[in-house]
Amino acid sequence: EYYKNPEKTAETIKNGWLYTGDMAKMDNEGFIYLVDRKKDVIIYGGENIYPVEIENVLQSHPKIYDVAVIGIPDKRLGEIAAAVIDPKPGETLSEEEVVRFCEQNLPRYKRPRRIIFDKVPRNPTGKIEKPRLRQKYAGFTESFKV
Structure with a gap:
């Protein structure tokens, strides 16, 4: 949870899942690489x-x-x-x-x-x-x- 920020908490945590805003891609071998932040x-x-x-x-x-x-x-x-x-x-x-x-x-x-x-x-x-x-x-x- 975000400290004293229920709106941000609601945006980030949905149905028990944490949405980090990170973007990733998977290569042909199944390895996952973080690419960037969605907002950036x-x-x-x-x-x-x-x-x-x-x-x-x-x-x-x-x-x-x-x-x-x-x-x-x-x-x-x-x-x-x-x-x-x-x-x-x-x-x-x-x-x-x-x-x-x-x-x-x-x-x-x-x-x-x-x-x-x-x-x-x-x-x-x-x-x-x-x-x-x-x-x-x-x-x-x-x-x-x-």
């Missing part, structure tokens, strides 16, 4: 994009210290992926460099359509505060055009 999935023109997949790719860039990928509203496509990137201390990183890296490492539909350079907020347990980022950048439209 970006629906881009009918395609489901899992932000953690993009974050993992961007995190492999040698100049990136931290990254979070969020969905921001788009009138035509529903949502677009935006990458909030915190470069490593002492490193300079351009939007063009990130775009080229994404072109080499991600399918077109998974590439972030907005690149934002900022600190990635984390809570005391180290989780990215994506709701805070979505609220902060909900109307963000300045970035490269694909």
